Amino acid sequence: MTLNPTSFQRRGFILVISSPSGAGKTTIAQQILERDFNVQRSISITDRPARPNERDGIDYFFVTPEKFSTLLEEGAFLEHTENHGIRYGTPKAAVEETLKVGKDLIFVIDVKGGRFLRESMREDVVSVFILPPSVQEQKHRLELRGGDSAKMITTRLTTARSEFPCAPEYDYIVINDDLDQATSKVEAIIRAERQRSIRFTNLPHLITLLEDELKDIL
Ligand code: ADP
Numbered sequence: 001m002t003l004n005p006t007s008f009q010r011r012g013f014i015l016v017i018s019s020p021s022g023a024g025k026t027t028i029a030q031q032i033l034e035r036d037f038n039v040q041r042s043i044s045i046t047d048r049p050a051r052p053n054e055r056d057g058i059d060y061f062f063v064t065p066e067k068f069s070t071l072l073e074e075g076a077f078l079e080h081t082e083n084h085g086i087r088y089g090t091p092k093a094a095v096e097e098t099l100k101v102g103k104d105l106i107f108v109i110d111v112k113g114g115r116f117l118r119e120s121m122r123e124d125v126v127s128v129f130i131l132p133p134s135v136q137e138q139k140h141r142l143e144l145r146g147g148d149s150a151k152m153i154t155t156r157l158t159t160a161r162s163e164f165p166c167a168p169e170y171d172y173i174v175i176n177d178d179l180d181q182a183t184s185k186v187e188a189i190i191r192a193e194r195q196r197s198i199r200f201t202n203l204p205h206l207i208t209l210l211e212d213e214l215k216d217i218l
């Protein structure tokens, strides 16, 4: 018998990426998705309007507040949150199926969602907190991104006050100064997490095969 990487059946994991708004988590997630076809993004549902460059079904599923409430009542969300009067939720459908077939999922969600998932799906969740190099740079990025009023940018920065202290709860910390370097660091985390023994669902069977071979040889 010869083992190779295809001998393993692997359960996928959920990569939770959180950060204060404007630190660059969405951009990093996009870069990973472009380069790694084994990673899929969970597309959240929100009741806020789309920004000028955002597309329905790609960046978010944009719904009315009424529709969001209906989905909530129907139990359609794995987790959901409210930020600045806007609601966001992760659709439940397809998450388990995706993990079962060995695909990894990226969730770009806030610290409340991150905490909930770490507690409720501990073994399936790997969490990364992205820090901006400075708050000045974070503010600058929010201004350049467009789509938010000056008041909304101040609100987002104010929220960061309660988000920064959550960083130590996360498994990994990455500073997003140079975008390519930050993305490479998150990719290294993904590579390492794919090799964790708990993800290999047929590991006991493969070990038995090696033990049998050992018996034959000895
Ligand atoms: P978040 O999802 O954390 O709110 P975004 O990914 O939307 O942040 O990034 C905010 C803005 O900053 C975007 O316009 C993005 O293009 C830009 N940006 C992201 N990372 C960097 C970086 N390393 N250097 C400069 N600009 C960046």
Ligand code: 5GP
Pocket: 018, 019, 020, 021, 044, 045, 048, 079, 080, 081, 083, 088, 089, 090, 108, 109, 110, 111, 112, 113, 114
């Ligand atoms: P934005 O309006 O900038 O797209 O997102 C605001 C915040 O909501 C970000 O921190 C973003 O990660 C978070 N968010 C987006 N979708 C979800 C979701 O489905 N669940 C949770 N918990 N947070 C989300």
